[in-house]
Amino acid sequence: MNEVQTAVQFPCHQCGAELTFAPGKEALQCAYCGHLNPIEGFENTEVVEHDFRAVLAERVSKSDTVQDRVVKCSTCAAEFEVKGHQTSERCAYCDTPIVVEPSNRTLIKPSHLLPFVIESRTARERFAAWLKSRWFAPNSFKRHARHDAGLKGVYAPYWTYDSDTASDYRGMRGDDYYVTESYTATENGKSVRRTRQVRKTRWRSVSGHVRNLFDDILVLASKSLPKRYADALEPWDLTKVAGYSDSYVAGFGCEVYQINLEQGFDEASKIMDTHIRASIRQDIGGDHQRISWMHTNYRGITFKHILLPIWISAYRYKKKVYTFLVNGQTGEVQGERPYSWIKITLAVLAAASVVGTLLWYFNQAN
Secondary structure (H helix, E strand, O other): OOEEOOOOOOOOOOOOOEEEEEEEOEEEEEEEOOOOOEEOOOOOOOOOOEEEHHHHHHHOOOOOOOOOEEEEEEOOEEEEEEOOEEEEEEOOOOOEEEEOOOOOOOOOOOOOOOOOOOOOHHHHHHHHHHHHOOOOOHHHHHHHHHHHOOOEEEEEEEEEEEEEEEEEEEEEEEEEEEEEEEEEEOOOOOEEEEEEEEEEEEEEEEEEEEEEEEEEEEEEOOOOOOHHHHHHOOOOHHHHOOOOOHHHOOOOOOOOOOOHHHHHHHHHHHHHHHHHHHHHHHHHHHOOOEEEEEEEEEEEEEEEEEEEEEEEEEEEEOOOOEEEEEEOOOOEEOOOOOOOOHHHHHHHHHHHHHHHHHHHHHHHHH
């Protein structure tokens, strides 16, 4: 039988009711009396980076596996199950916000988070504006999503990586030049000789060395969120991070990472590789560049495990589930929606009609 955990809860200093974090206020707020309970230490956040290779070596014998566990609510004494990847929820019986320890105590704990700034009301307004701008979405979909989409605030797990990279490369540099070429053309039924400038490329072998400094390469560590849309929520202002505290999480969902530290760096190195290749092409110079071989050393790799605030909703339309996300710091909206082929067809026909009308006027003018 699973061990029953006691949840961490946050009673109001004024009336004793349970508190939730108030976005943008650096405080917990009581839903009943409205009293604000400030979070201590918000202004004294020291951002600490951790040595990637040292921590990785320490974790050789440790597991990142999590399990579901049973939690006891201190408000109503009910016991209910919390999924292994969640560390913050609401009581299934009295809706009291709770925070619990991960089932695996060896997991790397988040050291920092970005608190929610955008309130749920504002997130809904941003979503409504986003829906309105989806011209080719079916009208019935817009009505359905606007009224039926439930909104939930979640702190999503992320890794950030820093590294100094040194890359050796070999490749080719192409420089364009022009030559004059003669050709025969037919004018007024006669063959005439003409000349034209033809572009050619002169290639030569090159090799070299470039260095790059990367700071806060961000990698989503959750498999629950659609990565395509989560990545599109960037940029985040990571200068606003606060030290992790359960108080910020009260009333919001929170996940432990499902992509571990090493897997996260594999993803970060792909992001770095794109920038490294761009710097190599710049170092090669010329009009064209080819990279035939490169090798990169990663030095001084450090990382942070942080949580970022996202409003999320999933809604069903014609037997398919659609998801949208709202950046809880900036209000940026990303999501998926169906297309109305009727609207697209009408738009294409309208465009064709305009083009046809313009061509007719042009021909008449000539």
